[in-house]
Amino acid sequence: MTHQWLANYINAQEGGFRYADNVTRSASDTFGDREGNCLSLVLLTAAIAQQLGVRVEYQEIDIPPVWDQQGGLYLVNGHINLKLLPQEKGHILNVSAGAIQIDFLPERAMQGYDKHRVSRSMVTSMFYNNLAAEALVKREYDKAYGLLKLSLQQDNQFLPAINTLAVLYRYKGLPDEAEALYKLALAINPEDMNALYNYAIILGEQDRLDEWAGVHKVMELARIRNPYYYYGMAQQAYFDREYQLALRWYRRAIEKADYRHEFYFGLSRTYWATGDERRAEVNMRKALSLTNDSNSKRRYQSKLHAMKSH
Structure with a gap:
């Protein structure tokens, strides 16, 4: 079965591709470098699967947030994997070979965490948002803005991209635009900790202490988890x-x-x-x-x- 061949080919444990969590790469760059973070490796696997006619399902894994710090910014890294589905031939589905889950962090024991399917458009949003965050760390603000526009064109309610755009606006001295985006994010999810955290920064900078105190009650619990x-x-x-x-x-x-x-x-x-x-x-x-x-x-x-x- 083609999906079994692809699983064997892409298997990071056999040395074909190396997991490296520092940079998000395109599928072609990941293939050339033979390494990438989980999103890069998922994109590479999906690209090869598309060429081979193998269907995929993307899954976001609810692991505890992995914190990183770069360029004065706190980054929260999630995790994503995918399933390779057995091929359909005409009206016949081969049920003897089941779907194969491809994951590049086996030590994180997938049995312990919930997972949910996400769309290809959301995965594309993740990709552009990752690249935008990396550009923001390097202070490449125009590049970050263009990438965030691409991310939100895929999914205009993708909260990480809304948050990243708000941070970019704040860095560019546009606090009103940043605040509007934080309010939008909190309207979508009132408990989004990234939006709360960044919104509290703006309120503190503007001495809006009553509003800051209300947000800070929620934020204190998030801070001690960081x-x-x-x-x-x-x-x-x-x-x-x-x-x-x-x-x-x-x-x-x-x-x-x-x-x-x-x-x-x-x-x-x-x-x-x-x-x-x-x-x-x-x-x-x-x-x-x-x-x-x-x-x-x-x-x-x-x-x-x-x-x-x-």
Whole structure:
């Protein structure tokens, strides 16, 4: 069956394609680079499936949000996979071969999370919004705007793109337009935490404290779920040389997001400052194992070498 062949060909576990969560690529770029994030790999699989006449179903997975920080922006990464469906020949459907789920994060045990089907247009919106967010981090504002227009043309109620556009308006000094978009997002989903978080920023900047307080009641719970809240507190404590306090905050950040290499790096250097060289080395090795960034790898390897030479 063709869908079985494609599943074997695309299988990231066999070394054909490598999962890399840092950049969103087009299907052709993913094919050429042999790597991509989950959305890039899904798009590549779907593109090949289309050429082979294999039908697909896209699925969004309700995993806990994966937080990242780039260029002063907090980014929340979701997860998507797809199913390859057995072929229909004429009026005959082969029922001996079932649908095959393709997922590039097997360690996230799909049995544990709800999933729901999404349309191709929504996946296309996700793609353009991802590219827009990456452009926004690089301060390529015109490029980000064009990509967001493409995203919202696919689905004009796609909340992540509405939020990204509002952030872009705020960066460009257009607070009224940004506020209108946050209100639109909250009209679609009154509990959208991204819209609430960003709306609270605008209200605070304008000293609209009564409105800010109302939003902040909801926002406080969301803030304490953000691992970078604890990371920021840890960083401040470290630079204030309050090392025991910094250790507690770094550990809290890791409890929320044990996949972030910079949290372990912070923990390592704090242990080093307290004289606990063994734990410092253990956590530096953990930071090194978690990063795919070449600059961070060199930095952590250099730190490890210095620790061993000490």
